[in-house]
Amino acid sequence: MMRLVKHGLMFGNLYEVSAPSMVARYNRALEHLTGKRTALEAFHVDISGFSPEIGDELDDIHYLNPHGCNRQFILLSIEQKTAPLLNARFSTSRSILKRFIEDNEEQLFALSIRDCVVGELVNSIYSITSPQDLFYIRAIEVEADTVGGHSEAGDELADKIEAFMSEPDGWWDDVLIADMIELSKHTGDIIRTPLAISSKSYEQGNFHTSHFGGLYIFRDVKETACIASRRMDIVVDLPVKHLFSLEDRYEVADFLNRNQLVEPILDAGGSVAKSLLKQKLDFIVIDTAASQGEDLSDVSRRDLRALRRKYHQQLPAEYHALNDIVHRLELKDDKLWVEPENAAYFYLLRSRNHRDKNLVNMLLSELTPLDFRQLFICHKDAFYGHYRSWSEAKKNYAVQFLAEEYMVDKVGTRLELFGPEAAMAEEDQADYGFGRNMGPWGAIPGEQDGEDGVQ
Template sequence: MKRLIEKGLMFGNLVHISSPALIERYNRALEHLSGKATQLNDFHVDISGFSPEVGEELGDPLYLNPNGVNRQFILLTTEQKRAPLLNVKFSTSRDILRQFIEDNESQLFALTATDAVAGELVNSVFKIRSARDLFDLKSVEVEADTVGGTLKTATQLANMVERFKTEEDAWFDDVLIADMIGAAKQTGDVTRNPVHLSQGTFEQGAFWTAHFGGMYLFTDLDHPAVIVSGEKPDDALPIKYVFDLSDRNRIAKFLDYNDLAEPIVKARGVDAAAILQQKMDFITIDTAANAGIDLSELGRSDMRRLARRHVDELPEVYHGLSQLMSWAKSGGSWPRISSDHPAYFYTLRAADTPHRDLVNMLLAELCPLDVRQLFICHKELFYRTYAHWPEVKKAFVADFLAQEYQVDKAGAREALFGHEPDMSGAEPERRDDLIDRVGPWGAVRRR
């Protein structure tokens, strides 16, 4: 992984903590949350305040995420909102943390000037014992305060001020006045500068979790389903349709009936041929790397020669994409690529829906040879698979991502996954009533 770290592809955009004052605040917060402390003189933190160096020092990569459910966080600066989230257990966690920081940025800026803000993403479940427990995670509530309890004290002071203004004999209550003065020394004048964080509740009707080998829960759709990366859970789940990654036809129908995906070649504002060519190049690289071919300093013509030389070794997914690219570039007969074809999911991208990122994450797992999409949409899986690649493939992919993706992340994401608004004004197509009778993906026994 050293190559990825050096190129900023792993642990990139972390916030460097080296100030003695910040380290002291971090330790106070860490002691407050977990009873632990670090002896390091400098380290890096992600958006939640998790540090890989501290995790290694403590021998606990989940020191801020006990049981992998209720993620705790330490905020030392609002700049953490730009950092990634490491050791992801739920796909929604980073978005919730970033939204919380952005919603309260001015207040957090003031609070972190003198103290760390510590908190937790609170679920209704403390520990996931079975897959059924995942269905109870319908919302996440953010709780936060400074280590010194500034917000709690501010609330108490505001209540005391209200008593002082409304109770008849409050002017003569020396204890109340003394308590108000003591609290104001910690919080300042809350009547002029209210100290308050918007600690909202975030709904999560669809999400990915790393628990049980990886699961995608789409529970808020017209046709809900769960898709598991490993084996289907033994315990019965409170949902009718449970698929694994081998259920290609049913996953394809699931995406279609919920309008979650669209063909790349029919997407608006997209250079479909270029995207398909890049996917084919990644497949060529994988084949050549497994054959022990040197992949250094490859150009466009070198890639074509590699493909021609190893045409008999290239998998069927390559040939399916090649036929589709030929249609996209020069027309001709439309290639029939059904969901049984290995290339099928490589031809799709997520439609413009609230579930776009989650669908692209699922598609990345279904298309592991497209290493660029895997890196962008499912970093946890990218890092796991990268560790088992031949060295020549590791070097090629790391160089490609550093030179072609890192230089313009926003532009690359827009070219691959961006959407223009649909201006057609057409009514959505009505589904056949057969769906209501047997379900959208055929007769699947209820688990």
Template sequence: MKRLIDKGLMFGNLLYVGSPALVERYARALKHLTGHTTALDEFHIDISGYSPEIGDELEDHYYLNHGGVNRQFILLSTEQKFCPLLNAHFSTSHDILKRFMEANERQLFALMATDAVAGELENSVLGVDSPEQLFDIRRIVIEADTTTGTIKESARLETMIDRFMQEEDSWFDDELIEAMVTSAKRTGNITRNPLSLEHQAFEQKNFWTAHFGGLYLFQDADSSALIASREKPQGRFPVKRILSLGERKKIGEFLQENQLAEPIVKVRGADEAQILRQKMTFVLAETLVNKGMDVAGLSYADVRRLAARYTDDLPPEYEGLAAMVRWAETRGARPKIGLDDPSYFYLMRATHGPDRDLVNMLLAELSPLDMRQLYICHKNEFYRQYRDWPDAKKAYCVDFLAREYVDNKAGARAYLFGDEE
């Protein structure tokens, strides 16, 4: 994995924590949440405050996420909203944390001026022992406060102020006034700078989870489904379909019925045909790697030229992609590529909507030879597969992503998946 780390493709965009004040706040929050301490004087954290270096130190990379549910978090800076979420067990967790930080940016900025904010993404279950329990996770509530309880103290002060304003003779209640003064020393002027946090509850209906080998739950769909990356789970589930990734035709029907995916190239002459050409190159590179060739640093043209020697060895995904490109760039009838064609999911991308990222994540797993989409849309699966790749494929992939993606991530995503509406 060293190649990925060196090129910023793994543990990239993390927040550096090196000042004594921030390190001390983090250590205090870590003790507050987990009972653990750290002896490190510098490290990096993701959007949730998880640090790979502290994970190594504790020999526990799930120290903020035991059981894979109710993820805890430590916030030191509003800049964390730009960080990725590592070791994610739910596809929605990063978005929930980011939305929470954006909705409360001013309040969090004020709180984090002197302390860390620590909390938890709470749901209605404490653990996931069976797939049935995943259907109970429909609402995530964020509980957060500073390590010294500033928000709780602010709520207590607000209650005392209301009592002071409403009760007769409150001016003569020395005990109440003394309590208000003491509390205000900790919270500041809450009438001018309220310290409550908004938007603390989030609905979670359609999501991916790493539990049970990887499951996609589409509960909020006209035709609901549970799609398993490995074997289908056994049990009774409140969905119309229970599928595995091997049931490609049925998954295609599900995406069509719910209008969740569309062809990348819809009309002849479209610029999107270039996306399919790039996918063809990834397929060709896979063929060359399997022949023992070093393809790192080669251009699209170089890969196609070398692969011309092995046309009989090309995987079936290639012909469907090539046929669609020929139709888009030349004359002729549009090829009929069925749901069970190996190239079908390589030709699709998610439609605009709230489940766009989730569907692109599913499509990435259904088209694994497109290593770029797998990296962008499903990093957990990318890292899992990467460990078993031959060295030549690792080198090619890292070189390509470093050249074509890292410097313009937003532009690449817009180009591949369409602009956000």
């Protein structure tokens, strides 16, 4: 895995903590939340304050998320908002944390100058023992304050200032004035620099969770479903219409199309679609050649053609089905579409431009694991799982390709693969089967706290 780390493909874009004062602050916060401390003098943290180095030191990668459903966090700086979220149990968690930081940026900046801000993503349950528990999670409340309680003290001081200004005898209340002076020593000037952190509830609608081997929960769509990454026996009744696994190709395809969640890559246009499909063909050839022990160092386009010829008989059904589509594209054949039993079917899809775009592309990446680039972009945990089983030749090729082709132009690559991102105005609109922002009784007043499911 060190190859991934060295090329910035794993633990990339983390926030560095190396100043002694910052390490000391982190230790106070860590002890406050977990009763533990770190002996490390420097480390890196993600958006939630989790450090992979400290996770190794404590032999506990879930030290900030012990029960897997109410993630705790440590904010040393608002700069953490650009960092990834490691070991995410829910696909919505990073998005909620980022929005919380952005909603309270001024207050968090002022508070983090004094101390660490610590908190928790709180929902209505404290442990997950059954898939049914996941459906009790609807809204995530973010609770936060400094280790020293500056925000709470600020609220208390604000109440006392209000009493001082409004009560007739406030000016002569020596005890009240003394309390205000003492609190102000702790909080500073809350008139010029308010310390109150707004408490907001963030909706968790459709999401992926790593619990129970991986589940995709779609409950804010017309035909609801729970889709498991692997076939499993769920003995409890779940409040969804459909329950199936990724192995149920027809059912998954029907669900995605009935809810208008996907579109054909072919809709991107002839030349763009052909380029994308040819790239997927290359990845499949690489997978087969690597399994046959080929040296894939510095593979050129000419080398790939030679490998296709050499291993034509060993190439999987996905390759031959996709190759047939590419040939039809080149011949401008109108009959390009295939049915779900065709091995190429899910390789021909991408998410439509809606608020759950990232979640749907994540689902599709699990259905098309031979496209290692999409798997890396959309579902890193699944990518790392597959990576561990690859041959050295494929590991080297994938790392080199991602570092040289994807990392240098992430935005351009994502635009080509998945199309333009939904505009904010469009993202904030929801469709529950009655039309955008419409419910069974008419227009929905507002969706400001909706969650877009971004990883």
